[in-house]
Amino acid sequence: MSAHCQLTGRRPGFGHHISHSHRRTRRRFDPNVQRKRYWLPSEGRHIRLTLSAKAIKTVDAIGIEAAVTRIRARGGKV
Numbered sequence: 001m002s003a004h005c006q007l008t009g010r011r012p013g014f015g016h017h018i019s020h021s022h023r024r025t026r027r028r029f030d031p032n033v034q035r036k037r038y039w040l041p042s043e044g045r046h047i048r049l050t051l052s053a054k055a056i057k058t059v060d061a062i063g064i065e066a067a068v069t070r071i072r073a074r075g076g077k078v
Helices: 053-062 064-073
Strands: 013-018 024-029 033-040 045-052
Touching: 033 053, 033 064, 045 053, 053 064
Parallel strands: none
Antiparallel strands: 013 024, 033 045
């Protein structure tokens, strides 16, 4: 599963592991993404979205219809 959110567009960040001796090695900070299934009443079907934890809270606040509209406005496929 690719580690990006369909609603907010969050993607992994990159940085360094820094050891006790201060040697740096590359690392990746992945967002907390989950696959979640929602019922979409306007289309009469379930949809499965890959969302970050913050995006799940956003869907709870604005509703699935508005969230799908935002995803489609960004050019995402639902």
